[in-house]
Amino acid sequence: MLNLAPITQDSKIFQAExxxxxxxxxxxxxxxxxxxxxxxxxxxxxxPRIGLGIGDDCALLNPSPGMQLAISSDMLVSGxxxxxxxxxxxxxxxxxxxxxxxxxxxxxxPLAFTLALSLPEANPDWLAPFSAGLLALADxxxxxxxxxxxxxxxxxxxxxxxxxxxxxxxxxRDAAKVGDDIWVSGTLGDARLALxxxxxxxxxxxxxxxxxxxxxxxxxxxxxxxVELGLALRGIAHAALDISDGLAGDLGHILERSGVGAVxxxxxxxxxxxxxxxxxxxxxxxxxxxxxxxxxxFTAPAAKRAEVVAAGAASSTxxxxxxxxxxxxxxxLLDADGKPVSIDIQSFDHFTSA
Amino acid sequence: MLNLAPITQDSKIFQAExxxxxxxxxxxxxxxxxxxxxxxxxxxxxxPRIGLGIGDDCALLNPSPGMQLAISSDMLVSGxxxxxxxxxxxxxxxxxxxxxxxxxxxxxxPLAFTLALSLPEANPDWLAPFSAGLLALADxxxxxxxxxxxxxxxxxxxxxxxxxxxxxxxxxRDAAKVGDDIWVSGTLGDARLALxxxxxxxxxxxxxxxxxxxxxxxxxxxxxxxVELGLALRGIAHAALDISDGLAGDLGHILERSGVGAVxxxxxxxxxxxxxxxxxxxxxxxxxxxxxxxxxxFTAPAAKRAEVVAAGAASSTxxxxxxxxxxxxxxxLLDADGKPVSIDIQSFDHFTSA
Numbered sequence: 001m002l003n004l005a006p007i008t009q010d011s012k013i014f015q016a017e018x019x020x021x022x023x024x025x026x027x028x029x030x031x032x033x034x035x036x037x038x039x040x041x042x043x044x045x046x047x048p049r050i051g052l053g054i055g056d057d058c059a060l061l062n063p064s065p066g067m068q069l070a071i072s073s074d075m076l077v078s079g080x081x082x083x084x085x086x087x088x089x090x091x092x093x094x095x096x097x098x099x100x101x102x103x104x105x106x107x108x109x110p111l112a113f114t115l116a117l118s119l120p121e122a123n124p125d126w127l128a129p130f131s132a133g134l135l136a137l138a139d140x141x142x143x144x145x146x147x148x149x150x151x152x153x154x155x156x157x158x159x160x161x162x163x164x165x166x167x168x169x170x171x172x173r174d175a176a177k178v179g180d181d182i183w184v185s186g187t188l189g190d191a192r193l194a195l196x197x198x199x200x201x202x203x204x205x206x207x208x209x210x211x212x213x214x215x216x217x218x219x220x221x222x223x224x225x226x227v228e229l230g231l232a233l234r235g236i237a238h239a240a241l242d243i244s245d246g247l248a249g250d251l252g253h254i255l256e257r258s259g260v261g262a263v264x265x266x267x268x269x270x271x272x273x274x275x276x277x278x279x280x281x282x283x284x285x286x287x288x289x290x291x292x293x294x295x296x297x298f299t300a301p302a303a304k305r306a307e308v309v310a311a312g313a314a315s316s317t318x319x320x321x322x323x324x325x326x327x328x329x330x331x332x333l334l335d336a337d338g339k340p341v342s343i344d345i346q347s348f349d350h351f352t353s354a
Numbered sequence: 355m356l357n358l359a360p361i362t363q364d365s366k367i368f369q370a371e372x373x374x375x376x377x378x379x380x381x382x383x384x385x386x387x388x389x390x391x392x393x394x395x396x397x398x399x400x401x402p403r404i405g406l407g408i409g410d411d412c413a414l415l416n417p418s419p420g421m422q423l424a425i426s427s428d429m430l431v432s433g434x435x436x437x438x439x440x441x442x443x444x445x446x447x448x449x450x451x452x453x454x455x456x457x458x459x460x461x462x463x464p465l466a467f468t469l470a471l472s473l474p475e476a477n478p479d480w481l482a483p484f485s486a487g488l489l490a491l492a493d494x495x496x497x498x499x500x501x502x503x504x505x506x507x508x509x510x511x512x513x514x515x516x517x518x519x520x521x522x523x524x525x526x527r528d529a530a531k532v533g534d535d536i537w538v539s540g541t542l543g544d545a546r547l548a549l550x551x552x553x554x555x556x557x558x559x560x561x562x563x564x565x566x567x568x569x570x571x572x573x574x575x576x577x578x579x580x581v582e583l584g585l586a587l588r589g590i591a592h593a594a595l596d597i598s599d600g601l602a603g604d605l606g607h608i609l610e611r612s613g614v615g616a617v618x619x620x621x622x623x624x625x626x627x628x629x630x631x632x633x634x635x636x637x638x639x640x641x642x643x644x645x646x647x648x649x650x651x652f653t654a655p656a657a658k659r660a661e662v663v664a665a666g667a668a669s670s671t672x673x674x675x676x677x678x679x680x681x682x683x684x685x686x687l688l689d690a691d692g693k694p695v696s697i698d699i700q701s702f703d704h705f706t707s708a
């Protein structure tokens with residue numbers, strides 16, 4: 001668990017090293033106690049479902065009677081999932097947001113989370129904004145930090161999140177039915193466009209000024225988990241997942257697990273506001289195969305269109321109908337005229353990046 | 355969750371990098387699916403408490419009615435918590451064992467766990483024995499792997515474990531009472547002695563041949579979580595914790611959280627079989643302030659001595675009475691004659707290592 005004099009806890013083997021580090025590091029790791037433990041104790045005091053928070057061998061949860069517990073883990077590695085110099089407040093937000101997004105995609109209500117943190121150093125100038133960004137989002141969703149671990153090492157942030165859902169209502173990947181509409185929340189592709197801006201990809205195609213790049217980058221660095229929509233879709237949607245790796249690839253998981261095919265209206269995919277200004281090739285590519293969108297793709301019976309729209313309105317989240325579930329045939333793309341379109345995502349990207 | 359074609363899942367930002375890696379890495383990451391997913395699916399099929407295992411946005415647990423959920427996370431970093439060339443089978447065992455040890459110290463029964471794994475490469479020669487070691491221990495305790503995450507990055511293993519316990523029976527650190535006996539399970543210090551052997555510490559004092567070093571090293575690399583003892587101590591013990599950083603330091607957490615002091619019989623501390631042959635200074639130091647022991651230190655009313663002994667016998671775990679909880683006075687050490695002993699752990703180690 002989040003051991004708050006963790007220089008003793010985090011060097012289980014290297015005991016002698018611990019003794020050397022002890023004096024110098026202890027005060028630094030007390031900072032972690034300062035930044036994270038207060039929140040846990042106040043949260044544990046306020047929520048009867050939290051039996052015991054940070055500070056013992058285990059945290060204790062009191063699951064609400066009759067509810068299922070939804071559990072998800074995401075590990076974010078510096079240089080792979082975020083830039084090493086990422087703004088720590090946004091990074092704190094994002095680490096929890098991507099986990100809450102998994103709860104949202106299941107229709108689960110956030111309950112609590114654990115944080116395991118490997119840090120090269122206990123730097124207050126990083127820890128203060130990181131914890132502030134993380135705990136602001138936690139507070140927003142009344143999702144208590146109940147424990148975890150801290151250690152010295154390459155920057156690595158692993159969050160395990162817990163949510164609740166009534167049995168039978170979870171929105172699973174394997175539940176799409178032939179004839180379902182396919183829907184997506186919010187907009188797609190601005191996060192991927194921001195990355196293209198950092199990397200100066202497709203210079204002949206992408207036109208974006210600094211303000212537009214900053215706007216798109218907020219989608220990349222500070223995603224919004226669609227928790228309220230996930231809750232509103234309970235009992236309405238069949239299958240759902242969150243889009244972290246691009247719509248086409250993620251929808252493919254639903255198709256595979258449900259044993260169905262799909263038709264997508266390529267030019268109906270809702271582009272982010274910055275992406276919407278780009279050339280059609282880029283719009284199509286990044287709405288279809290962007291990444292870091294953290295929108296919900298879901299299927300629902302055609303007879304429930306009005307209920308889906310009402311769920312979107314009730315959760316203040318845009319929802320767009322983008323296609324339908326078919327008997328078979330994999331993923332087929334149609335243009336605005338209903339004609340089949342073929343996009344070779346990999347080749348396109350490779351060709352134009354080269 | 356443990357996304358089992360995770361090259362799409364694990365490079366959320368670096369989408370272009372993903373496209374480059376995709377072809378080459380996918381088959382390697384399929385190995386992870388091979389090594390971990392089978393277990394999850396069979397476990398999920400066998401245990402009604404597992405509503406849904408690996409493969410969706412979240413796993414789903416069905417907590418047993420009326421039970422509290424105990425949750426603990428430990429993150430193990432290469433070069434800090436284990437040697438980079440650690441035997442992967444023992445490492446797989448150890449990563450789960452240290453988490454189960456936290457459940458044991460709480461008196462909780464193992465239920466399930468998530469695994470988040472950052473790997474420099476998907477090497478079958480490492481993954482096969484790692485998963486075998488991990489899953490053998492999981493099977494032994496019927497503790498199902500229900501999800502997690504995989505990514506490319508510096509070797510880092512983060513496990514979050516879930517156990518069940520009836521409300522009010524958790525063995526908490528803050529529950530020691532004045533007059534309680536202090537007990538410890540098993541033996542102490544052989545893991546620390548093994549580390550001293552690797553590092554050639556205290557060459558004038560420690561005498562150990564290669565066979566003895568190997569025997570001691572098993573305690574370091576392949577610890578045994580005292581799960582059965584923890585369960586047997588429900589309703590008998592007051593406070594408990596697992597000893598990962600040395601008895602003195604860890605017992606200190608009980609004293610601090612319970613607002614009490616303690617007297618320890620220094621020469622009654624049960625030394626591991628290899629440590630038992632060493633000089634008294636080394637025996638005292640490593641039983642008192644070793645590390646990586648993963649034994650349970652617990653307190654219980656003096657009136658329940660027979661019940662504690664019976665709990666040890668029922669769980670086939672040695673239990674040794676080593677002291678008592680006092681009103682105050684911090685941690686006092688007595689020798690076999692009842693005379694106070696002062697050991698400056700830090701100075702001793704520093705002096706003799708220098």
